[in-house]
Amino acid sequence: MSSAINFIRRIPEGEDRERLTCADCGFVAYENPKIVTGSVVVADGKVMLCRRAIEPRRGFWTIPAGYMEMGETIEEAARREAREEACADIAIEGMLAVYSIARIGQVQVLFRARLASPGFAAGAESLEVRLFDWDEIPWDELAFPSVHWVLHAWRDAGAGPLGAPRGNPPDDPRGVRRLGQGA
Amino acid sequence: MSSAINFIRRIPEGEDRERLTCADCGFVAYENPKIVTGSVVVADGKVMLCRRAIEPRRGFWTIPAGYMEMGETIEEAARREAREEACADIAIEGMLAVYSIARIGQVQVLFRARLASPGFAAGAESLEVRLFDWDEIPWDELAFPSVHWVLHAWRDAGAGPLGAPRGNPPDDPRGVRRLGQGA
Numbered sequence: 001m002s003s004a005i006n007f008i009r010r011i012p013e014g015e016d017r018e019r020l021t022c023a024d025c026g027f028v029a030y031e032n033p034k035i036v037t038g039s040v041v042v043a044d045g046k047v048m049l050c051r052r053a054i055e056p057r058r059g060f061w062t063i064p065a066g067y068m069e070m071g072e073t074i075e076e077a078a079r080r081e082a083r084e085e086a087c088a089d090i091a092i093e094g095m096l097a098v099y100s101i102a103r104i105g106q107v108q109v110l111f112r113a114r115l116a117s118p119g120f121a122a123g124a125e126s127l128e129v130r131l132f133d134w135d136e137i138p139w140d141e142l143a144f145p146s147v148h149w150v151l152h153a154w155r156d157a158g159a160g161p162l163g164a165p166r167g168n169p170p171d172d173p174r175g176v177r178r179l180g181q182g183a
Numbered sequence: 184m185s186s187a188i189n190f191i192r193r194i195p196e197g198e199d200r201e202r203l204t205c206a207d208c209g210f211v212a213y214e215n216p217k218i219v220t221g222s223v224v225v226a227d228g229k230v231m232l233c234r235r236a237i238e239p240r241r242g243f244w245t246i247p248a249g250y251m252e253m254g255e256t257i258e259e260a261a262r263r264e265a266r267e268e269a270c271a272d273i274a275i276e277g278m279l280a281v282y283s284i285a286r287i288g289q290v291q292v293l294f295r296a297r298l299a300s301p302g303f304a305a306g307a308e309s310l311e312v313r314l315f316d317w318d319e320i321p322w323d324e325l326a327f328p329s330v331h332w333v334l335h336a337w338r339d340a341g342a343g344p345l346g347a348p349r350g351n352p353p354d355d356p357r358g359v360r361r362l363g364q365g366a
Contacts, residue, residue: 017252033251034215035290068216069200073283073357074290075350094347095281098292100256107218107257107292109281163346164277167258174256 033105037078038065039113040154041090046131047151048120050085052143053127060143063150064088065110066125078111086129091116094162097153099146101175110150112162145172145179216288220261221248222296223337224273229314230334231303233268235326236310243326246333247271248293249308261294269312274299277345280336282329284358293333295345328355328362 009018012028020029040063041048049061064085068077075092082090090113099108122129132138134155142148153166168175192201195211203212223246224231232244247268251260258275265273273296282291305312315321317338325331336349351358 029212031253032215032217033253033255035218068290070214070216070288071285072216073285073351074281075283076285098257098278098281100258102254102256102259105253107251109290109292161347164344165348168256 031105033107035068035074035077036065036106036108037068037074037110038063038081038108039078039090039092039111040096040150041082041086041088041113041115042154043115043131046133047137047154048086048088048129048131049137050122050126051128051130052125053122054125057143059127060141061138062143062147063110065108074109075111078109078113082113083123085123085126086120087123088115088120088129089117090114095165096157096162097146097150097166099149099166099168099175101146103174103176106175108146108150110146110153112154112157142179145177146175214288216290218251218257218260219248219289219291220251220257220293221246221264221291222261222273222275222294223279223333224265224269224271224296224298225337226298226314229316230320230337231269231271231312231314232320233305233309234311234313235308236305237308240326242310243324244321245326245330246293248291257292258294261292261296265296266306268306268309269303270306271298271303271312272300273297278348279340279345280329280333280349282332282349282351282358284329286357286359289358291329291333293329293336295337295340325362328360329358 006023007020008023010021011018020031050064051061052058064082066081068074078092079090082088093112093114096112097110120129149169189206190203191206193204194201203214233247234244235241247265249264251257261275262273265271276295279295280293303312332352
C-alpha cells in the first residue's frame with residue numbers, strides 16, 4: 001500500500017529551522033515532542049506494574065502509560081492508558097513528575113492514582129499486571145529509566161497531598177541516558 | 184511548491200482509531216497533542232506580557248510561550264520562548280500550571296520565572312513587551328483563556344515555594360471554551 005516517500009530536511013519559507021519536507025509535493029511533516037502520560041497506581045500500599053507485551057522492552061515492567069491522543073485531556077489520557085494496559089479504572093490524585101526525554105522528543109507527565117473500582121487484568125499490550133510491595137519491585141527488569149525515577153518520586157512523596165512535581169534527576173537533566181548507562 | 188495532497192481519515196492496519204492517511208501513498212500523518220510551554224516572568228513584583236505581532240490574536244497580550252521543539256527539554260523550550268518573544272534571559276523557579284486544551288490538542292506547561300539578567304525587548308513575534316502591576320493588566324485584551332488562568336494561578340500561589348501545579352479551572356475542565364464564552 002505504501003510507495004516510497006521522498007522526505008528531505010529543509011527550511012520552509014518563513015521559518016528558521018529545518019523541517020521534514022516531501023521533496024515531491026512540499027508537504028511539511030512537523031515533528032513535535034510527544035506527550036506520554038501515565039500513573040503510579042496504588043492499591044493497599046502496593047504499586048501496579050505491567051509487563052510489556054510489545055516492543056520496545058517487551059517482557060519488562062512499566063507503569064500503565066502511553067501516548068496522549070487528540071481530543072483528550074491529559075488526565076483522560078492517563079485513565080485510558082490504565083484501562084487499556086491494565087483493565088483498571090483509576091482515580092487520579094495528583095501529579096508526581098514531569099520528565100523531559102530530549103533524546104527521543106518526549107515529555108512524560110506522570111500522576112499518582114488509586115483504583116477507583118476493584119479489579120485489574122492484563123490488557124492487550126501487557127503480558128501480566130501485578131501489584132508489588134516496594135521491596136518486591138523488579139528493579140532490574142524495569143522497562144525505562146523514567147519508571148525508576150517515578151517510583152522513587154512516589155516513594156519520596158509519601159501518602160499525603162502532593163507538592164511540586166519532580167523533574168528529571170540531577171544526573172540526567174535532559175533524559176539522554178539509556179538503561180545500563182547509569183540509569 | 185506545494186501540489187495537492189490527498190489526505191483521508193482511515194484506520195491503519197493494526198490500529199484501533201482513524202489516522203490522517205495519504206490516499207495515494209499510504210503515508211500516515213500521526214496527529215498528537217502538542218506541548219506549549221511558557222512562563223509568568225516576574226520582575227519587581229510585576230509580570231511580563233507580550234503584545235502579539237502574529238495571528239492568532241494579533242495585538243492581544245500573552246505571556247512568553249510557544250510550541251516546544253524536538254531536542255529540547257521543557258525548561259529549555261520555555262527559556263527559548265522568553266528569549267525569542269521578549270529578548271529576555273529568564274531563570275525558571277517552578278511549575279505553575281498544566282492545562283489541557285482538548286479542543287485544539289494542546290497541553291500547556293507553564294512556569295514561574297524571574298529575569299536572570301536585566302533587560303528585555305520585543306522579539307520578532309511581539310509588537311511590544313511590558314511589565315504590568317496586577318491592577319494594570321489589560322484583562323480585556325488578553326490573547327487566550329489560559330493567560331487569564333495562569334495569571335490568577337501565579338497570584339494565588341504567592342511569592343514562596345510552589346506547590347502542586349494548577350490544572351484547568353473547574354468550569355472548563357477540558358479547555359473547550361473560547362474567549363467570550365465565559366472565559
